[in-house]
Amino acid sequence: MNRKPLIIVTAGDPGGIGPEITASAVAFPALRRACAVAVIGCRRA
Numbered sequence: 001m002n003r004k005p006l007i008i009v010t011a012g013d014p015g016g017i018g019p020e021i022t023a024s025a026v027a028f029p030a031l032r033r034a035c036a037v038a039v040i041g042c043r044r045a
Helices: 018-026 030-032
Strands: 006-010 036-040
Touching: 006 018, 018 030, 018 036
Parallel strands: 006 036
Antiparallel strands: none
16 A cells, blocks of 8 residues: 655745645645645634
8 A cells, every 4th residue: 555645734824825825735636646735724814
């Protein structure tokens, strides 16, 4: 069984552009085929 590598990404400043860029990148199909992605960020944002 081949597991995909896990990539953990921080969402950045909740008031900045980071969360939007992170969401766009995570939605990119080639990235999702190549690895498992986890996003870490502020829950209250």
